[in-house]
Amino acid sequence: MRFLLTIILLFSLNTDLYSQNNISERILSFNKNKYSLVDFFEQITKQTNIEFSYTSDLEHERIVKLPALKGSIKYFLDKIINKQAFNISYTNDKVFIVGIPMQNREFTISGFVYDADTGESLINASIYETQNYDGTLSNNYGFYSLKLKSRLIKLRVSYVAYNESYHSLNLKKDTIINLYLKTNTKLSEILVKAKKHKPFSSDFINTKANNALSSMLTNSKELDLFSAVMKMPGVQAGNEAFGGFVVRNGAHDQNLILLDDVPIYYSNHFYSYFSIFNSVAIKHVKLIKGGFPARYGGRVSSVLDVRMQDGDMKKLKGEIYISLLTAKININGPLKKNKTTFNLSLRRSYVDLFLSSLVNIIDEDFDFSLYFGDLNFKLVHRFSPRNKIYLNTYFGGDVIKSQETYDGIYNFRSKTKWGNYVNSLRWNHVYKKNVFVNTSLIFSKYTYLLDDKRQYENYYTQSFFKSGIKDYTIKTDVDWIPNNKTYIKSGLSLSLRNYKPSNLKYSNSEDTSLNISRIQNIFSRELVLWSEYQLQIRRNVKINIGARLTSFIVDKENYFFIEPRLKIIYNLNEKCKFTASYSQMTQFIHLLRMGSMKSPTDIWMPVSKNVKPIQAYHYSLSLDYYLSKGIAVSLAYYHKHSKNILEMKSTSVFNDNWQENISVGNSLSKGLEINISKIKGNTRGNIACTFSKSVYKFADINNNNNFDSPYDRPYLVSMYVKHWLNKKINFSLSWVYGAGLPFSLAYKKTNLISPHNQTISELAVVGEKLNTFRLSDYHRLDICVNFVKKKKRGQRTWSLSIVNVYDKRNISYIGFGSYYDMIKDNSYSMRKLCLYPFTPNISYSYKF
């Protein structure tokens, strides 16, 4: 409550700053809309007895056109008098209009930052003036706005993996200037001149770790996005092959994954071997683990904001990539030069081609195939320097098919499909030199389908299961940059969601009484209003304060939450920065897992009357220190408390009464993260260490005692290094070492009882406490060597890579042959399965 009052106070304080004396609010009315300026002043004096005092520079004889016939004095003067050239001050009965000396006048430079070769807009590019170090960063669409005093100025523009550029101009009026940067082709030099420049970020998230992530993705296109993300401190894979990534011990579903502003509900292919993001089409990635700005919400652990490339403005470009598992192609270019671009990426795995043949050789009655594919399309049209429109489409999924036949009598076929379909239409508009508006229409859909038919002669059964979520969103975000020390962002969004948790159709040809047709539809509405207020309090102190107001309506239940956010950055000196943050996050949808493995049959469900939203309270402290030669060190401590997280009580299987079978509890995670990154020179890389602890507590699980969360990994070290031997050969090495994850085992013989027969108890093997076992330590080394050669029309790359070089058999999951076989005298045996053994791969890519 105290926090909320502080926010309200700050906002009202701000209102006071902009408010004027009473006389400025006096209402005037006119009977015509054109006057000479001096007549206009006289009219005001007649109506109010207020006198005007002004300088001769004002050109008082000129004719002015009134914007309206009625309004306050302030309203008219603000519209008529050029405030960049004149100061207006109000006393009790007088208005003074005084000229501002030319050297003190402020003008706004605004525009977009683009790649000079491709015309691609650049996100988070740094723009600053070299004398006073006033600066800013471009926003998610490359837009920037900077207010500077009138004089001859020199602007410096820089961006990761681009050559910095300088622009000199004599600033005498508001100027729109688009800035262009050339890609850095040299290996020796990129980015980061810390020096005195501390740009006032539109983003407030520009951490060293994110620079390292961007650098990693820019320099290593062979890296899958999620692999790169998992090299960051505080991020882990959960268990290998269990899908997605885990940030600061939060479950997979607690990560907000955005593809060009659109939330993605399922983000993996091939049971997590690949993310759905086609790395050749990625423009920018931002990972936020704490200190969440108010613009992000709906999940409680992290935000992964992925932006795809717009497409080359000048010429047709592309890339073809073929490996043992997948093939992908990207084509992008202008449809209309400097106006309209497109970017099309396609990918498909073809392991099914030989897997199907192999299965068929083993058993000719059995067919099996498994594949995935996706399409990514983006169309950008610039109507004018102030207006841009974006159309995005993503369509992708995985398919598993199997068919079995015996002598033409018995026939069984099964098809399982899951995937995303995503569409968005966005309109960027620069209203004024310092107001940027983005309006989006968004549609996102995730579907899981299972179609199963079994036929025996004329008798058959057929079942069709469908689960999914549809998300329709309309939203508007506004960036307002009143001056170089204030950046205000606000937004409003409305989302309508349709959940289909478990639709089932079952038909039985012999007994129609067994037929089932079950359709479940749940609808929710979410209205969000958010605002962020970024202030530079002192030269070395910046603050981002914001709040997010959400109303979530489902089944006549209305949840209303206010989520305060605060982040303070203190620059101790040119090299050292402290950050402290507090975020309160709320999540209105739950992912019900069918097991400890994140499978596509995971079901998204909204909160309900009985199942409350997850709420997380996140505190973090961090220290960033820039050493030299592009080496930066970061230390961060976090403390995260979540409540209303769900666990299934005694089973992992979804059914109609799922709310009965779940237990609601709390989690507590805390940890220390250390990150060392190097983003300059021939050898670049990142070393991340995380020490953490995460526990769960549920009233009716584990006898209300704390137990280790399924993502509790007390220590984790990950390392990624890339070295360029020369322009033609480079290699990368990735190594990860971490404690094994906890898991539960039925490890105890016990007596069971039934009312049917109470004198003979049964013997069973059951678990007593949860997550008391741990898998063995996890470690893995991957290497990749790239041979690059410039060709006449492009560049080709041969890549040789090995996953799990020393073949460490990390446990992907544990299973049993059969329940009774596993029990021995004093122990029981299980099967452990490793999904990522030693795996060599070769790939060829050609970029043109």
Added chain:
Amino acid sequence: MYKIIFIIISLLFISCEDEINFPFQQENKVQLNALLGNDSLFNFHLTNPNNESIKMSLFANDKTYPITNISRDFYGIRDFYIKKNNKYEITLEFDNNIVKAETKIPSKVYIDSVSIDNDRNIKYFTFNFYDKPEERNYYMVLITSLSNASISFTSNDQVFKGNLDKDYYQQEENAYYGSCVFTDDTFNGQLAIINIDKPLFTNNKFKLNLYHISESYYKYERAYVSSRNIADVPSFSEKNIYSNIKGIEGIFASYSLDYILVGLN
């Protein structure tokens, strides 16, 4: 070079599956299993692995019935009858611990009638009973021979949610498969009509047992059935067997039983 190629190929074809062994870590905890049935004698099973001196007493109708000092595993039957709607509390004292649990005997629910349908290919029968509207009720159905031997049966009735459906198991992984308990959610306060398939391996006559069970036993049964079913599913999340006796293991629950003899032609 050949050696390297050989190693690579060998690694590729080595199975990704290995066997690992985990020892049983039998914790020596006291366990009490007691199911109190209406009009039955009180019986219980106490596991006492450390041979501690355990003082056990049952409290009912404002009266305490000391059971005995037990210093070993013990199956006990005490010669007093459990009455419906009574509340019972059990207390165990051992090694400076006092452990308590309580249960209320559910009221007896009578099977109203049984009807047999012989016209169909798949023979089944229907029985009905009246559910009490005031509270959420839990039931269990068991079929036994006349000599009380357990007989397996199937049912596609919606109250079992596919748990006893012979086809259901193949369609979808079902952790509760085989569970004979159900709630009154679909017929609360009304006449419940339940379909049961003709039991397997029976002659003409068998016993249909309807148990009105306490919530604790419902949870206990669901937990151990799912524990069995998902034990060999690699992706399952292991959960505890439900217990309502804090501090030790086991269950202190209750039921009321009604049964009827059924004859199928």
